Amino acid sequence: xxxxxxxxxxxxxxxxxxxxxxxxxxxxxxxxxxxxxxxxxxxxxxxxxxxxxxxxxxxxxxxxxxxxxxxxxxxxxxxxxxxxxxxxxxxxxxxxxxxxxxxxxxxxxxxxxxxxxxxxxxxxxxxxxxxxxxxxxxxxxxxxxxxxxxxxx
Numbered sequence: 609x610x611x612x613x614x615x616x617x618x619x620x621x622x623x624x625x626x627x628x629x630x631x632x633x634x635x636x637x638x639x640x641x642x643x644x645x646x647x648x649x650x651x652x653x654x655x656x657x658x659x660x661x662x663x664x665x666x667x668x669x670x671x672x673x674x675x676x677x678x679x680x681x682x683x684x685x686x687x688x689x690x691x692x693x694x695x696x697x698x699x700x701x702x703x704x705x706x707x708x709x710x711x712x713x714x715x716x717x718x719x720x721x722x723x724x725x726x727x728x729x730x731x732x733x734x735x736x737x738x739x740x741x742x743x744x745x746x747x748x749x750x751x752x753x754x755x756x757x758x759x760x761x
Contacts, residue, residue: 611634611758611759612630612631612634613630614758615630615633615634615755615758615759616630618750618751618754618755618758619633619750621728621750622728622748622749622750623731623748623749624731624733624736624748624749624750626740627746627747627748627749627750628745628747632745633747633755633759634759636698636723636745637755637756637759637760639697640668640697640698640723641668641669641697642668642669642671642694642695642696642697642698643660643663643668643669643670643671643696643697643698643699643700644671644673644686644689644692644696644698644699644700644722645659645660645663645670645671645672645673645699645700645702646673646674646689646699646700646701646702646703646711647673647674647701647702647703648660648670648672648673648674648677648680648681648685648702649674649702650674650676650677650680655702655727655753656702657680658753659700659702659727659752659753660672660680660681660700660702661681662753662756662757663700663752663753663756664681666756666760666761670683671683671686671692671694671696672684672685672686673685673686673687673688673689673691673692674686675687675688688714689711689714689715689718690714690717695719695720696718696720696722697720697722697723698722698723698724698725699711699715699718699722699723699724699725700725700727700752701715701724701725701726701727701730702727702730703730704730705729705730705731705732708726708730708731708732708735709732709734709735710735711732712724712726712732712735712736712739712746713735713738713739715739715744716738716739716742716744721743721744723744723745723746723747724736724739724744724745724746724747725746725747725750725752726746726747726748726749726750727749727750727751727752727753728749728750728751729749730748730749731748731749732748733748736748
């Protein structure tokens with residue numbers, strides 16, 4: 609199966625039928641360099657730590673956002689997405705669904721207009737719909753690790 613087909617297969621597993629197409633995700637991963645990860649975990653065993661570590665190993669500039677940590681992955685950890693001073697290309701939200709809407713809203717208010725990615729099992733339907741209506745690219749309920757592994761290696 610080719611890369612587009614593999615990404616289409618991953619998108620088909622999502623509960624959100626309005627996610628961007630596989631072709632759009634290919635373009636996103638060509639352009640993304642700096643990724644803010646809200647909820648990057650201190651626990652080495654959690655996906656919220658393993659996935660960002662993988663992204664960093666693949667050459668992405670991962671910016672940790674965790675109010676309970678000073679440094680993660682060798683980088684300063686910011687208390688909130690609003691505090692991240694540099695532009696970001698993507699925001700990955702590793703927070704429970706009940707908290708994800710607030711992060712989506714923070715991401716949509718950033719001047720850099722980052723792609724917003726909610727991993728598998730994380731949903732904020734109303735906030736995502738509003739973000740998309742405002743022109744933001746949002747991926748919901750899709751594993752960023754699996755898509756990256758297909759597209760980047």
